[in-house]
Amino acid sequence: MSDQENWGEDDDNDPDYVPPVEIENGHVTSTTEDDSESSDDDVPTTSTNGEFNTDLPTAHKYLGKLKHVSGYTLYDDGETLEVLAIYTTTMVFPGFTLPLVMNNYSEMSVMQTYIEKNSVFVLICANSKLNGLFEYGVTMEIFEAQVRNNALHIKAKGRQRCKLLGELKNWGGQLKQVNVKIMAEPEITSPICNTQMYTLKRLRPYTSKNYCDITKNYKYRRYHLCQYPIESWVYDKYEVSYYVQLLLEGLSNYVGEYIPSDPVMLSYWFAQNYLLLHEERLHLLQLNSALERLRMEYKFLKRVRTIRCSGCDVEISDPTKVFAMSKDGIQSNYVNPGGHNYETVTVTSAQNFQLEGKPSKQFSWFPGYAWTIMHCKNCGKHLGWRFTSSTSKPYCFYGLAKGGIKVDIEGGWHGTKLRIFTAIFEETRGTTFSRDYIPL
Ligand SMILES: [Zn+2]
Numbered sequence: 163m164s165d166q167e168n169w170g171e172d173d174d175n176d177p178d179y180v181p182p183v184e185i186e187n188g189h190v191t192s193t194t195e196d197d198s199e200s201s202d203d204d205v206p207t208t209s210t211n212g213e214f215n216t217d218l219p220t221a222h223k224y225l226g227k228l229k230h231v232s233g234y235t236l237y238d239d240g241e242t243l244e245v246l247a248i249y250t251t252t253m254v255f256p257g258f259t260l261p262l263v264m265n266n267y268s269e270m271s272v273m274q275t276y277i278e279k280n281s282v283f284v285l286i287c288a289n290s291k292l293n294g295l296f297e298y299g300v301t302m303e304i305f306e307a308q309v310r311n312n313a314l315h316i317k318a319k320g321r322q323r324c325k326l327l328g329e330l331k332n333w334g335g336q337l338k339q340v341n342v343k344i345m346a347e348p349e350i351t352s353p354i355c356n357t358q359m360y361t362l363k364r365l366r367p368y369t370s371k372n373y374c375d376i377t378k379n380y381k382y383r384r385y386h387l388c389q390y391p392i393e394s395w396v397y398d399k400y401e402v403s404y405y406v407q408l409l410l411e412g413l414s415n416y417v418g419e420y421i422p423s424d425p426v427m428l429s430y431w432f433a434q435n436y437l438l439l440h441e442e443r444l445h446l447l448q449l450n451s452a453l454e455r456l457r458m459e460y461k462f463l464k465r466v467r468t469i470r471c472s473g474c475d476v477e478i479s480d481p482t483k484v485f486a487m488s489k490d491g492i493q494s495n496y497v498n499p500g501g502h503n504y505e506t507v508t509v510t511s512a513q514n515f516q517l518e519g520k521p522s523k524q525f526s527w528f529p530g531y532a533w534t535i536m537h538c539k540n541c542g543k544h545l546g547w548r549f550t551s552s553t554s555k556p557y558c559f560y561g562l563a564k565g566g567i568k569v570d571i572e573g574g575w576h577g578t579k580l581r582i583f584t585a586i587f588e589e590t591r592g593t594t595f596s597r598d599y600i601p602l
Pocket of ligand 1: 538541543
């Protein structure tokens with residue numbers, strides 16, 4: 163079986179092995195990377211039980227040690243800015259990291275001049291029809307930057323959503339000068355907050371990150387709400403913590419360990435990580451509050467999905483095989499020395515592929531792992547990479563590039579076929595509503 167070939171092989175131990183220096187993570191490049199910069203020999207790649215250190219991919223150490231830029235910039239709601247925008251094919255949500263390598267001279271020159279005075283730029287991407295700019299983007303704060311090997315290496319973190327007001331200038335390539343309006347995250351509140359007596363607010367908080375905390379006070383909540391004509395459970399449908407619990411429950415089969423429980427972070431974690439269509443992610447980016455995003459994400463979670471080759475539709479994997487190799491989650495952005503940015507999802511097993519070349523550790527996104535290029539067995543499309551290690555667990559996994567795969571939803575974009583979850587709240591609440599009834 164082709165996916166078992168070279169299982170766990172460490173090319174450093176093979177005396178006949180010649181590293182394929184001309185191929186870097188699937189792209190041809192003429193640069194010869196200094197191994198001392200891309201390796202992480204001084205960083206432990208595994209814990210004592212052999213498990214891979216998942217902090218390493220989030221640090222993007224394959225880019226080497228870059229100059230640190232300090233600062234944390236948050237703008238006020240509604241503030242307008244004139245900023246540099248980078249147009250990419252991938253979207254990074256607030257809280258997540260974008261690695262960039264710029265090797266185009268004119269782009270580098272514009273970017274270097276800009277970052278001498280500013281550390282914040284805006285990331286924008288294509289609209290759902292792929293024929294123009296999407297009207298929302300994310301402010302990105304540069305925290306590391308350095309020119310090396312005639313290329314500008316940047317790491318930036320997503321900060322706030324913003325709305326594109328207009329394009330002022332096209333600098334060429336992927337750079338634009340734009341006007342944006344900041345869309346700050348609204349305070350999380352509750353449908354009953356303005357009707358609760360002030361003295362009771364301190365005793366029985368109406369908002370809570372944990373839905374169980376609300377259910378503990380449920381008797382008092384019902385006393386409070388009995389003055390209104392609508393059933394008390396209807397108000398729950400507008401509580402953020404209700405959807406946090408639903409999503410955490412639904413995601414527990416996939417990757418329970420690294421999922422944040424903070425409502426805002428969870429809403430962005432899902433948008434960044436879950437296997438979504440481009441249209442679905444754009445839809446989430448334009449929603450203004452964590453409640454709106456979480457509610458829509460629960461709808462997206464219920465859609466039945468498969469991972470297929472984008473060239474010929476053959477099935478490559480499915481969402482139950484997805485797992486986290488990085489603290490950032492199951493889906494992260496990585497960049498190769500040629501400057502190509504890959505959004506990559508990690509899965510434990512895959513099918514219908516063939517491998518090309520020998521494993522290489524050069525510029526590996528997962529320190530200690532060797533990568534081998536994967537192609538579709540059917541049509542030859544580049545799917546991603548198989549990663550193998552003889553020392554770190556898991557010994558083998560697959561990084562699927564978003565450009566090589568597509569997410570297929572049964573029932574199409576409207577997703578008529580839904581995954582069924584069992585109800586969990588009826589017992590604790592003594593009500594009979596179905597959790598699948600969600601006002602959308
Ligand atoms: Zn194919």
